[in-house]
Amino acid sequence: xxxxxxxxxxxxxxxxxxxxxxxxxxxxxxxxxxxxxxxxxxxxxxxxxxxxxxxxxxxxxxxxxxxxxxxxxxxxxxxxxxxxxxxxxxxxxxxxxxxxxxxxxxxxxxxxxxxxxxxxxxxxxxxxxxxxxxxxxxxxxxxxxxxxxxxxxxxxxxxxxxxxxxxxxxxxxxxxxxxxxxxxxxxxxxxxxxxxxxxxxxxxxxxxxxxxxxxxxxxxxxxxxxxxxxxxxxxxxxxxxxxxxxxxxxxxxxxxxxxxxxxxxxxxxxxxxxxxxxxxxxxxxxxxxxxxxxxxxxxxxxxxxxxxxxxxxxxxxxxxxxxxxxxxxxxxxxxxxxxxxxxxxxxxxxxxxxxxxxxxxxxxxxxxxxxxxxxxxxxxxxxxxxxxxxxxxxxxxxxxxxxxxxxxxxxxxxxxxxxxxxxxxxxxxxxxxxxxxxxxxxxxxxxxxxxxxxxxxxxxxxxxxxxxxxxxxxxxxxxxxxxxxxxxxxxxxxxxxxxxxxxxxxxxxxxxxxxx
Numbered sequence: 001x002x003x004x005x006x007x008x009x010x011x012x013x014x015x016x017x018x019x020x021x022x023x024x025x026x027x028x029x030x031x032x033x034x035x036x037x038x039x040x041x042x043x044x045x046x047x048x049x050x051x052x053x054x055x056x057x058x059x060x061x062x063x064x065x066x067x068x069x070x071x072x073x074x075x076x077x078x079x080x081x082x083x084x085x086x087x088x089x090x091x092x093x094x095x096x097x098x099x100x101x102x103x104x105x106x107x108x109x110x111x112x113x114x115x116x117x118x119x120x121x122x123x124x125x126x127x128x129x130x131x132x133x134x135x136x137x138x139x140x141x142x143x144x145x146x147x148x149x150x151x152x153x154x155x156x157x158x159x160x161x162x163x164x165x166x167x168x169x170x171x172x173x174x175x176x177x178x179x180x181x182x183x184x185x186x187x188x189x190x191x192x193x194x195x196x197x198x199x200x201x202x203x204x205x206x207x208x209x210x211x212x213x214x215x216x217x218x219x220x221x222x223x224x225x226x227x228x229x230x231x232x233x234x235x236x237x238x239x240x241x242x243x244x245x246x247x248x249x250x251x252x253x254x255x256x257x258x259x260x261x262x263x264x265x266x267x268x269x270x271x272x273x274x275x276x277x278x279x280x281x282x283x284x285x286x287x288x289x290x291x292x293x294x295x296x297x298x299x300x301x302x303x304x305x306x307x308x309x310x311x312x313x314x315x316x317x318x319x320x321x322x323x324x325x326x327x328x329x330x331x332x333x334x335x336x337x338x339x340x341x342x343x344x345x346x347x348x349x350x351x352x353x354x355x356x357x358x359x360x361x362x363x364x365x366x367x368x369x370x371x372x373x374x375x376x377x378x379x380x381x382x383x384x385x386x387x388x389x390x391x392x393x394x395x396x397x398x399x400x401x402x403x404x405x406x407x408x409x410x411x412x413x414x415x416x417x418x419x420x421x422x423x424x425x426x427x428x429x430x431x432x433x434x435x436x437x438x439x440x441x442x443x444x445x446x447x448x449x450x451x452x453x454x455x456x457x458x459x460x461x462x463x464x465x466x467x468x469x470x471x472x473x474x475x476x477x478x479x480x481x482x483x484x485x486x487x488x489x490x491x492x493x494x495x496x497x498x499x500x501x502x503x504x505x506x507x508x509x510x511x512x513x514x515x516x
Contacts, residue, residue, distance in 0.1 A: 028054050035064060036071040036092050043101040050105025053137060058109045064094060065102045104129060111141040116150060123153040127185070130157075132165035149354065156186055163193045171200060179207025182214040182358040214357065221359045223476050229365040231472025232372035233434070236427035237445040238452035238464050239372075239379060243420035244299075245450070246459035247396055248413065250307055251318040254325035255449060256442025257332075258299065258421045262291035262428020263437045264332060267341045284346055284429070291425035298328075299421025303414045311413075333439045340436040349433060368430045375426055376465060382419070383461070392416050396459075455495050457505030466506055471495075 031052070034045030046064070049057040063069040063079035070080050073088035085091060094102070107129070110122030119141070126134050138158040145151045155177055162174025171193075178186040187208055194204045237259055244252045266287040273283040302324060310317045349364040383389035394402040395412045403409050428441070435441060448471070456467025471491060478487035499505070 027052060028056060032060070032077045033075070035060070035069065035077055039095045039098055042092075042094060042098045046098060046101040046105045050101075050108045051133075051137075053109065053112055053140070055109065055112050055114075058106065058113060061102055061106055061109065064092060065099065065106065067091065067093070104131075108134060108137050111137055111154075116147055119145070120150050120153055123150065123157045127153070127157040127160050130160040130164045132161055132170065134161045135165065135170070152181070152183075152358075156181060156183055156189075159186060160189050163189060168200075171197060172203065175200065175203050175207050179210050182211060182218060184211075184215065187211045187215075218357055218359050221355075221357065222361075223480075224473070225359070225361050225365075227473030227476035228369055228469065229362075229472070230476055231469035232365075232369040233427075233431065233445075234448055234452050234472055235372045235465060235468035236368075236375060236430050237424070238449040238456075238468055239376060239461070240420040240423035240427065241449045242453050242456075242459065242461055242464040243379075243423065244417055246453055246457075246464075247392070248416055248420075249311075249314070250417065251314055251321065252420075253318055253322040253446065254302070254328060255321075255421075255424055256444075256446035257325040257328040258295045258424035258442070259428045259431065259445060260332065260437075260439060260442035261295050261298065261328065262425030263343075263432040263435075263441050264336060264341070264428070265291040265294050265425065266343055266429050266432040267336070267437055270343060281346065284349075284433075287429050288426060291429045292422040295425030295428070296418040296422030299424075300414050300418035302421075303417035307417065308410065308413060329439045336439075338439060340438045343432040343437055345433050364433050368433065371430055375423065376461065379423065380461060388412075388415060388419075451492070451495055453505075454499065455505055457507035460505070460507035463505055463507035 028049070031045050031049055034041050034048075036042075037045070046061060049061060059079055060069060060077065068080040069092045070078055070085050070089040071092055072078060072086070077092075078089075080089075080091075103125070107122050107125035110118040111126075113119055113122070123138075126138065135158065138154055138161060142151060142154050142158065145154060159174045159177035159181070162170045162177060165171055165174070175190065175193075178190055190204050190208050190211070194201055197204070237256075240258065241252065241255050244250050244255065266284070269287040269290050270283045273279040273286065279286065306320055306324070307317060310320060345364055349367050351363050352360050353363050353366065354360055383392065391402070391407050391412050392415070394405070394407055395409050395416075399409055402412075424442075427445075431441060431445075452464060452467045452471060455471065456463030456465070474494075475487055475491055478490055482490060
C-alpha cells in the first residue's frame with residue numbers, strides 16, 4: 001500500500017514538473033524547427049516532442065500526420081487553417097518512418113489531453129504498442145487522472161509497459177498491476193508473457209488464477225442482474241394478470257395486447273412532446289399515467305360490454321378475449337403500421353453503469369427493476385389501504401354477502417378488471433424502453449405471464465413477485481448451458497412437474513378462482 005502511494009506521489013511530482021517546468025517550454029520552441037528538416041530529423045523531433053509531454057504539441061503533430069503542417073516564409077511552423085496555404089508557405093512532407101513515430105508520439109501526448117475520450121484512446125494505443133519507455137508517462141498520467149474508467153485502462157497499459165521492460169523488478173510490478181485487474185485483456189497479457197519469462201511462471205500463474213476468480217464472480221453477478229432484469233419484466237407483465245386471472249378468474253388472452261397498447265401510448269406521448277420542447281424531458285413520466293388510464297378505460301369497456309356476460313364460463317371467456325386480442329392487434333396495425341416504432345429513452349436511462357469489481361449493468365434495465373418494485377408496492381397499497389381494495393377483497397371472498405352489505409359488485413368487477421388492465425399498460429411503458437414497439441409486442445409475454453401467475457399461486461401478489469424473479473433467475477442461469485429455446489422448455493417442464501406436486505402454486509390463496 002505504502003510503496004504504491006509513494007509511487008503515485010512521485011508520479012504526480014514528476015508530472016507537475018514536466019508540465020510546469022520553464023525548461024520544457026524552451027525545449028518545445030527549440031524542437032519545432034526540426035519538424036521541417038529531413039525525414040530522419042523529423043522522426044527524431046517527433047519522438048522528442050512526444051516524450052516532452054507538452055499538450056501544445058498535439059495539434060502540430062496531428063497537422064503533420066494529416067499533411068496540414070506548413071513552414072512559413074519567416075521560418076515559423078504552423079498548422080494550416082483553411083483550404084489553401086497562405087502565400088510563401090510550404091507544406092511539410094513526411095515518409096513512413098515519420099508516420100510510425102507520429103502514431104507513438106500522439107498516443108503518448110494524448111494522455112495529457114483535456115478531452116477524456118482522447119486520454120482513453122491514448123491509453124488504448126499505448127496498450128497495443130507496449131513499450132517500457134511509456135512507464136514514466138503513464139505513471140504521471142495516472143497520478144492526475146480523475147475518471148475511474150480511464151484510470152483502469154491506464155493501469156492496464158502501465159502493466160503491459162512494465163511487462164515489456166528488461167528489468168525483473170519492473171516485470172514483477174507489471175505482473176502485480178495486471179494481477180489486480182479483472183480484465184480478460186490483463187489475463188491475455190500475462191499468458192502471453194509466461195512463455196517469454198520462465199523464471200516468473202509461478203507469479204504469473206498466481207496472478208492469472210486471481211483474475212479468473214474475479215472474472216467468475218463478475219459473470220455470476222452479471223447473470224444475477226440479468227435474472228433480476230428479466231424477473232422485473234415478467235413481474236410487470238404478470239402483475240395485471242394476477243388480478244384479472246388470479247383474483248377475478250378471467251382467462252384474459254388479450255392481456256398481452258394491453259401491454260402492447262401501453263407501449264404505443266408511450267410512442268404517442270413522445271410524438272406529442274416532441275413538438276413541445278418544454279415537455280420533451282418529461283415524455284416518459286407523462287406516458288406512465290396516460291398508459292394506465294387508456295388501458296384501464298379499454299379494460300373497463302371490455303368488462304362491461306363483453307366479459308360480465310361470461311362469468312363462470314372460462315372456456316367462452318378464453319375464446320372471447322383471444323378474439324378481442326386479435327382485433328386490438330389489427331386496429332393498432334392499421335393505425336400505426338406493422339413496422340417497429342422508435343422510443344427514445346431519456347438520457348438518465350441510457351448508458352452502462354460499472355459497479356465495483358467491473359460488473360456492468362445497463363441503466364435502463366436497472367430503472368425497470370426499480371419501476372417494477374414501485375408498481376408492486378403501489379398495487380399492494382391500493383388493495384390494502386383504499387376503499388376500492390377493501391370492496392374488491394370483499395367481493396372476491398364472498399360475493400353474495402358483499403352485495404347484501406351494499407357493495408355494487410358489478411361496479412367493483414369493472415374497476416378490478418380496469419385496474420389489472422391499467423397495470424398491463426404500465427408494463428408496456430417499461431417494455432418500450434428495452435424492446436421493439438410493434439403490434440406483436442405483447443404476444444411474447446402472455447405465456448410467460450401465465451407461467452408466473454400459476455407458479456406463484458393464483459391470486460397471490462407475493463407469489464407473483466417470487467415467481468417472476470425465480471423464473472427470471474433460473475432462465476438466465478440455464479441459458480448459457482442450454483440455449484434460449486431449450487432453457488425455456490426446461491423451465492416449462494419444471495413448472496409442470498412443480499404444479500403436479502403443488503396444484504395451487506407457491507402461495508395458495510382463497511378467492512373466486514380458487515374456490516372454483
